[in-house]
Amino acid sequence: MITFASVFSVRKMDKVCIGDKRFRLYIPQEKIAEKVGELARRMAADMSGKNPLFVVLLNGAFVFAADLLRAMDFPCEVEFMRVRSYDGTASTGSVEVIQDIRVDIQDRTVVLIEDIVDTGTTMHFLLQRLRERRPQSIKIAALLFKPESLRYDFAVDYAAFRIPRDFIVGYGLDYNEQGRNLKDIYVIDD
Numbered sequence: 001m002i003t004f005a006s007v008f009s010v011r012k013m014d015k016v017c018i019g020d021k022r023f024r025l026y027i028p029q030e031k032i033a034e035k036v037g038e039l040a041r042r043m044a045a046d047m048s049g050k051n052p053l054f055v056v057l058l059n060g061a062f063v064f065a066a067d068l069l070r071a072m073d074f075p076c077e078v079e080f081m082r083v084r085s086y087d088g089t090a091s092t093g094s095v096e097v098i099q100d101i102r103v104d105i106q107d108r109t110v111v112l113i114e115d116i117v118d119t120g121t122t123m124h125f126l127l128q129r130l131r132e133r134r135p136q137s138i139k140i141a142a143l144l145f146k147p148e149s150l151r152y153d154f155a156v157d158y159a160a161f162r163i164p165r166d167f168i169v170g171y172g173l174d175y176n177e178q179g180r181n182l183k184d185i186y187v188i189d190d
């Protein structure tokens with residue numbers, strides 16, 4: 001169960017409780033909008049004219065992708081892929097593809113849109129899997145990146161925020177499937 005501290009208030013919630021965990025406000029929606037806008041401008045400068053294929057990783061990246069993609073105004077295509085690697089607040093170390101893309105990516109400029117890169121297990125797995133289909137290039141765009149947790153050697157080409165190793169919810173990211181609809185980003189407060 002998610003408990004909203006001030007459901008009927010327009011004031012920002014400083015704290016939220018989701019299940020057994022407490023979270024505090026970490027990145028307000030105005031700051032998210034500013035950084036996502038900056039990222040969209042950088043990506044547009046690199047990618048307009050290439051008709052990139054954006055692959056949105058469900059579920060977590062749906063809010064970020066909706067804002068990021070609407071901030072770009074050049075021709076592009078959007079597909080969705082569903083993977084799972086997390087259980088509660090810890091990475092399981094194995095990646096499961098629940099829904100793959102069905103389009104041919106050979107010779108395409110592919111951009112993976114991810115909510116957060118933590119250990120890098122998910123991205124490493126997906127890069128290997130998609131490179132076999134011979135795209136022209138694969139880039140990674142992540143809302144959040146935890147560089148101290150990264151265990152693999154690849155570049156996060158576009159990251160809106162670099163953060164420490166703490167557990168995050170909100171703006172698409174969940175704790176046990178709750179909290180995705182929070183407008184702001186929250187960090188665990190235990």
Ligand code: 5GP
Pocket residue numbers: 060085086091114115116117118119120121122123166167168169173174175
């Ligand atoms: P990785 O494979 O890089 O360890 O983890 C990537 C996936 O784990 C992300 O796509 C995300 O679903 C989940 N994840 C990693 N860190 C967090 C976090 O702080 N909060 C939430 N809600 N999910 C996370």
Ligand code: MG
Pocket residue numbers: 057058059060061115116
């Ligand atoms: Mg994810």
